[in-house]
Amino acid sequence: MAYVDWSIEGPEYANCNCAWGCPCQFNALPTDGTCRAVAGMRIERGHFGSTRLDGLAWVGTYGWPGPIHLGNGAQQFFIDERADADQRKALVEILHGRETEPGATVFQVFSTTMSNVLDPVFTKIEVEIDPAACHGRIVVPGVIESTGTPIKSPFTGQDHRVRVSLRSGFEYSEAEYGSGSTTATGGVKLAFKDSYGQFARIHLTQSGIPKRP
DSSP states (O other): OOOOOEEEEEEEEEEESSOTTOGGGGTOOOTTSOEEEEEEEEOSEEEETTEEOTTOEEEEEEEESSOGGGOOEEEEEEEETTOOHHHHHHHHHHHTTOSSOTTSSHHHHHHTTEEEEOOOEEEOOEEEEEGGGTEEEEEETTTEEEEEEOEEOTTTOSEEOEEEEOSSOSSOSEEEEEEEEEEEESSSEEEEEEEEEEEEEEEEETTBSOOOO
């Protein structure tokens, strides 16, 4: 089957309810048995067919009553209000895992675990992410606020920096692990503090992460 040629590149920040490190990253069960998360990205370079996506941002909220692979999840996306009609359609397709090879991206994998897919909201979004500094900030005014920072050592008070590389992933090849705090009052409600934070530069296509030379 032929899929639309698409690509998105840029910094991503995510925060979930799990303990620092997040067991899911190592094929283990989530810390408290459930998974709830927010993720956001600023697209520096992107396209969906002939539609350019440069400069746009998106934020997703997710919730599962148990481990992700057991399904019954809910998700809602917030998409940059600056996107025109074609760009909105393109981002909805990408974020909902359509026009993507099975198992190739986090969006497609997550889509197979959802029983409640809420309508996307086109609104103002503030996304500031610096993976190298382990800092992130996501704001959807009146709905979502999330901030990510480095983990602080309880012994020295200094930043504790951790980087993880995945040889076969569907979201990132390498990421900084830190700490995050989130509140969200939209269709998927979130409330956690000083839990797992993830900071990465991602590059995804209809076939997943491009192979390194």
